[in-house]
Amino acid sequence: MTNTTHHAEDRPTWPAIWKGWRRRCPNCGNGPLLRGYLQVRDACPVCREDFHHHRADDGPAYLTILIVGHLMAPLLLIVFTRFRPDPLILFTIFAVGCISLSLYLLPRLKGVIVAIQWSRYMHGFARAA
Template sequence: MSDVSVSDPNERPLMPSIVKGLQCRCPNCGKGRLLHSYLKVVDSCSECGEDYSHQRADDGPAYLTILVVGHVIIFFLTTMWEYMRPSPLTLAITMCSLAAVVALLVLPRFKGMIVAWQWAKRMHGF
């Protein structure tokens, strides 16, 4: 018997797809945009024509965003409190601003990553 494994010609590589999704690009070609507004997924890729009208990311991107934002906030909160001891109002304003900025930056990228992961694994109609 041979140890050579034959790969499926229909197999979609996971890691390159996820990287393209994190860049909000089409996981198939990497050229077309995956989102046409802040969080709205395009119906199809403008470059390769891949259909995304049936994708469903649901709450996955929000959960990942909360996880990341929570860790970032806790790190900066403890660091600021330990070394600067700001007033509670300053700390609250700083942490709320930081949380909003980080959440707004990572949410579309996580949505692109989830859609690309689903595309690579042929989930939800892909």
């Protein structure tokens, strides 16, 4: 029972989330977490923390859709009702906005999901006995 409380102190969640948002290793904060756009490295090149067992799966994509939808849908309604732009202009602006915001958020949210799993000792991130 004391061991579980000790784990939470070893890996504080908020600093790990911030490092994940920056796409950095949640352990050391220096090494890159991702190789390329979305592929998580097998291990940190700086501190050698293993990441091969992460289970981010569809979480980052789901969160990206959730955030982009909740930001852009009300904005679309406001712009449409206030300014009444031509439909093609409205579509073009919001299509570019949605795609840009999605491309920006997706790797950052993937880093956040992996960092949360690391900080909570989930999916194989548990300390070796």
